[in-house]
Amino acid sequence: MPTPNNHIIVLGAGVTGLTSAVFLVEAGHDVTVIAAHVPGDSSIEYTSPWAGAHWHTHATPEDPRACDWDVQTYEYWIGVLEREGRDGTLPKAGLKLYDSFKYWDFPVKEAIWWAPYVKEYRVLADHQEPFCSINGSTPEGAGKIQAAVVYRAVAVNVAQYLLYLQERARKAGAVVIKARLPVDQGLQHALEAAEREAMSKGRRKGDCFVNATGLGAAKLCGDETMYPIRGQTVLVKGEAATIFTRSGVDYGAYCIPRPGSGSTILGGTKEKGVWSETPDPKVTEQILKHAALNIPELMTGPDGGFEIISVQCGLRPGRHGGARVEIERVGGKRVVHAYGHAGGGYQNSIGSARLTLRLVEESLACAPVAARL
Numbered sequence: 001m002p003t004p005n006n007h008i009i010v011l012g013a014g015v016t017g018l019t020s021a022v023f024l025v026e027a028g029h030d031v032t033v034i035a036a037h038v039p040g041d042s043s044i045e046y047t048s049p050w051a052g053a054h055w056h057t058h059a060t061p062e063d064p065r066a067c068d069w070d071v072q073t074y075e076y077w078i079g080v081l082e083r084e085g086r087d088g089t090l091p092k093a094g095l096k097l098y099d100s101f102k103y104w105d106f107p108v109k110e111a112i113w114w115a116p117y118v119k120e121y122r123v124l125a126d127h128q129e130p131f132c133s134i135n136g137s138t139p140e141g142a143g144k145i146q147a148a149v150v151y152r153a154v155a156v157n158v159a160q161y162l163l164y165l166q167e168r169a170r171k172a173g174a175v176v177i178k179a180r181l182p183v184d185q186g187l188q189h190a191l192e193a194a195e196r197e198a199m200s201k202g203r204r205k206g207d208c209f210v211n212a213t214g215l216g217a218a219k220l221c222g223d224e225t226m227y228p229i230r231g232q233t234v235l236v237k238g239e240a241a242t243i244f245t246r247s248g249v250d251y252g253a254y255c256i257p258r259p260g261s262g263s264t265i266l267g268g269t270k271e272k273g274v275w276s277e278t279p280d281p282k283v284t285e286q287i288l289k290h291a292a293l294n295i296p297e298l299m300t301g302p303d304g305g306f307e308i309i310s311v312q313c314g315l316r317p318g319r320h321g322g323a324r325v326e327i328e329r330v331g332g333k334r335v336v337h338a339y340g341h342a343g344g345g346y347q348n349s350i351g352s353a354r355l356t357l358r359l360v361e362e363s364l365a366c367a368p369v370a371a372r373l
């Protein structure tokens with residue numbers, strides 16, 4: 001008799017869970033995704049739809065794993081775009097390549113380790129655009145750009161990309177089940193509930209679980225190192241022609257076009273430990289004030305201001321010590337954790353999912369599973 005494929009139950013349908021599901025199912029495993037929120041849903045408990053999102057690495061040389069994940073994702077997304085360009089029948093992922101400007105209002109101290117890995121990286125001099133026109137129109141007393149670089153980077157239409165991942169996983173045979181798992185009686189109890197849920201839909205017991213529950217992992221497995229990093233953004237009409245991020249002395253600002261949507265995300269904040277989903281009108285004012293300096297071409301409203309579509313907050317799944325991607329044995333069940341990607345879940349996604357696939361296969365290959373490899 002042929003050996004049945006391993007059945008992997010993925011908890012979570014954010015960018016981390018769905019990318020892992022795609023890699024697992026395309027590697028030949030049976031996959032069931034179980035999540036309280038799936039693409040199309042909107043909830044403060046579901047971070048992925050709130051992201052900008054773009055490739056703009058936050059990894060530092062002290063964290064080579066995160067650097068590697070980001071480089072892998074950059075290369076993979078370029079490959080997706082090249083394939084879409086060659087074959088017009090492929091489903092569109094919602095990715096697009098832009099000039100991405102990075103501005104600093106102070107001398108650059110961080111290591112630009114990523115310069116060799118991105119396309120068309122160059123340093124801008126202060127007489128070059130848009131460096132000089134932004135500084136030229138900045139009122140006296142306000143911070144001016146002191147350093148700028150530009151390179152090619154991918155922006156993501158997050159709603160489209162999540163649906164694309166889900167459909168790609170389904171097409172390869174994965175089943176997606178919408179269900180909330182209990183969080184009050186420990187991870188083992190939640191895994192058993194996930195298994196019952198899968199079996200009630202005609203699936204088998206899980207041979208291995210992937211825990212991609214984002215900030216939900218704080219409760220699901222009692223991880224006290226998790227914390228929210230709240231980000232407030234403003235979605236405006238008009239699709240910017242370029243991306244920018246700006247590091248000010250006491251603020252951060254960014255502008256990320258949503259490919260194909262006729263809209264642009266303006267940001268934003270990074271407030272550690274703040275759980276509230278209610279936007280702060282003062283922050284909205286600040287976001288628009290900074291955007292007006294950097295991207296005035298989007299001010300197309302009848303009053304000369306931005307045409308606001310919505311104002312929202314999302315909670316990045318922060319974790320002291322970085323993302324947790326590792327094997328654990330929980331009451332005899334094999335689990336690969338994949339959560340805590342903070343502000344980089346999209347740009348981490350390919351490298352992180354490849355590691356998840358490798359750990360799932362490692363965990364299935366060794367019996368008994370070593371606790372905490």
Ligand SMILES: Cc1cc2nc3c(=O)[nH]c(=O)nc-3n(C[C@H](O)[C@H](O)[C@H](O)COP(=O)(O)OP(=O)(O)OC[C@H]3O[C@@H](n4cnc5c(N)ncnc54)[C@H](O)[C@@H]3O)c2cc1C
Nearest residue numbers: 012013014036037047048054181214216231314345346347
């Ligand atoms: C404003 C903002 C801007 C951002 N910009 C960028 C960017 O430009 N680039 C970038 O790379 N990243 C960006 N991020 C970060 C990125 O969005 C996150 O890192 C990423 O979305 C995390 O995805 P995830 O799949 O790990 O978690 P989530 O998207 O939160 O998914 C968690 C999943 O687990 C499920 N779940 C949780 N608990 C349970 C339970 N008890 N039972 C069942 N299911 C459960 C949820 O329903 C959901 O399906 C940004 C985030 C924000 C908020």
